Amino acid sequence: MMPRFWREIPSRYSLMGSRCGNCGKIWFPTRDMCPDCHRKSLGKMEPYRLKPEGTIVTYTVIHTAQKGFEAMAPYVMAVVELDDGVRVTSQVIDCEPEDVAIGKRVKAVLRRISEEGKEGTINYGYKFVLADQPY
Numbered sequence: 001m002m003p004r005f006w007r008e009i010p011s012r013y014s015l016m017g018s019r020c021g022n023c024g025k026i027w028f029p030t031r032d033m034c035p036d037c038h039r040k041s042l043g044k045m046e047p048y049r050l051k052p053e054g055t056i057v058t059y060t061v062i063h064t065a066q067k068g069f070e071a072m073a074p075y076v077m078a079v080v081e082l083d084d085g086v087r088v089t090s091q092v093i094d095c096e097p098e099d100v101a102i103g104k105r106v107k108a109v110l111r112r113i114s115e116e117g118k119e120g121t122i123n124y125g126y127k128f129v130l131a132d133q134p135y
């Protein structure tokens with residue numbers, strides 16, 4: 001049997017959301033029910049592959065990292081509006097905080113978020129890099 005984190009990678013890697021078959025709204029992360037249509041949308045949510053590119057709407061530079069993440073500070077947390085219109089809050093990595101600006105284009109990249117316990121369960125998730133970075 002494959003470890004859980006590997007099984008989860010394909011869906012995360014393709015940045016999957018849900019599209020409501022009733023009103024057409026796109027949600028991320030995936031939902032079983034459309035927050036707008038509620039019960040009407042039951043059974044009508046379809047998987048939707050989001051375009052992993054977007055624009056920085058706003059951002060904050062975090063100078064005091066939470067426990068376990070001290071080495072990362074300062075780092076940038078940004079609200080990114082993906083080209084599909086969905087807003088995602090995530091970290092902008094591999095750049096200096098002063099390189100980040102509202103309106104800059106970013107790309108989603110899959111990165112290791114944390115490693116837990118002896119078995120080394122690795123959690124992957126999305127972070128953003130500036131689109132003009134060489135990735």
Ligand SMILES: [Zn+2]
Nearest residue numbers: 020023034037
């Ligand atoms: Zn809906």
